[in-house]
Amino acid sequence: MTLVSLEQFLKENEKRAYKMALIATRSQDDALDIVQDAMMKLVQSYADRSISEWGPLFTRILQNRIRDWYRSQSVKNRWQIFFDHQLSRQSDQLDGSDTRHNVIENAAELKNNKPENKLEQARAMQTLNRELEKLPHRQQQAFLLRCWQGLSVSDTAIAMKCSEGSVKTHYSRATHRLRDMLKDYL
Amino acid sequence: MNDTQNQKLEILANTLLDDSLNHIDGELSYRLAQLRKNALAQLSGNQTFIAENSRLSPTIPGWLAPVSAVTAFASIVIISASIWFQPTSVLIAISPVEELALLSDKQNFEFYENLDFYIWLDETNEAS
Numbered sequence: 001m002t003l004v005s006l007e008q009f010l011k012e013n014e015k016r017a018y019k020m021a022l023i024a025t026r027s028q029d030d031a032l033d034i035v036q037d038a039m040m041k042l043v044q045s046y047a048d049r050s051i052s053e054w055g056p057l058f059t060r061i062l063q064n065r066i067r068d069w070y071r072s073q074s075v076k077n078r079w080q081i082f083f084d085h086q087l088s089r090q091s092d093q094l095d096g097s098d099t100r101h102n103v104i105e106n107a108a109e110l111k112n113n114k115p116e117n118k119l120e121q122a123r124a125m126q127t128l129n130r131e132l133e134k135l136p137h138r139q140q141q142a143f144l145l146r147c148w149q150g151l152s153v154s155d156t157a158i159a160m161k162c163s164e165g166s167v168k169t170h171y172s173r174a175t176h177r178l179r180d181m182l183k184d185y186l
Numbered sequence: 187m188n189d190t191q192n193q194k195l196e197i198l199a200n201t202l203l204d205d206s207l208n209h210i211d212g213e214l215s216y217r218l219a220q221l222r223k224n225a226l227a228q229l230s231g232n233q234t235f236i237a238e239n240s241r242l243s244p245t246i247p248g249w250l251a252p253v254s255a256v257t258a259f260a261s262i263v264i265i266s267a268s269i270w271f272q273p274t275s276v277l278i279a280i281s282p283v284e285e286l287a288l289l290s291d292k293q294n295f296e297f298y299e300n301l302d303f304y305i306w307l308d309e310t311n312e313a314s
Binding site: 002006015016035038040042043124148185186 | 188191193194195196198200202203205206210214217218219221222225226228229252269301
């Protein structure tokens with residue numbers, strides 16, 4: 001019974017977990033590794049917990065793994081992020097075209113000659129992805145957990161291992177920035 | 187105003203992010219399913235779960251490994267013993283000094299060169 005329930009839980013949450021990890025790491029392989037680690041940890045350590053606990057636990061494990069990934073990448077990525085931002089700023093100035101992670105995502109809408117609103121949605125997704133990736137890690141976490149995952153302030157604080165005040169601050173700054181970048185679509 | 191804008195942002199972000207999950211392609215979905223199966227394999231106690239890359243690798247019974255090791259060791263011992271205790275072949279070697287003496291003695295050297303002739307001569311004389 002536990003095996004079936006756990007399988008169903010993981011099946012329902014794996015894509016969202018992957019998407020969160022992908023936004024954080026901007027690497028498909030790293031995102032898959034993080035999701036695998038999180039699943040392993042949940043099954044190894046918390047399979048015997050009640051079903052209602054799996055959600056918050058999996059969220060916390062996933063965020064911990066993402067945080068660990070950031071720490072391991074911090075020095076190495078410092079220069080990489082700097083140059084990536086320079087390149088993305090240049091590409092924005094040139095023609096505002098697709099970022100490398102959004103070409104495949106938007107291809108379905110664009111090549112099928114969907115109506116303009118679908119194209120608009122694709123552009124909005126592209127902008128949202130790009131801006132989410134640019135957010136500082138804590139703001140990104142707070143926004144995705146509060147807005148997309150639907151966690152309360154207190155649950156988000158537990159997942160992020162910070163105070164509720166910090167969650168509110170990070171979330172506020174994230175929404176302020178995203179609002180500015182997405183104002184054309186609001 | 188900000189609250190309204192925030193609400194719109196949240197609705198937009200949720201819509202876009204939820205929609206993005208529907209565009210995850212088949213290959214990625216398959217890989218995610220594999221991750222799920224790998225994780226769940228721990229629960230079933232199946233320590234020999236086969237990951238995607240090792241699907242075709244043969245499984246070796248656990249008892250076979252120590253038996254193989256013992257057999258290999260015994261083979262090495264037997265082969266080593268057979269080499270160590272091998273009887274030496276009986277070879278009569280001519281010492282270098284003797285060989286030098288033979289070669290330096292011209293008369294004897296000529297005799298040995300014509301030995302076949304002398305044997306034939308002897309047999310012919312006996313016959314006659």
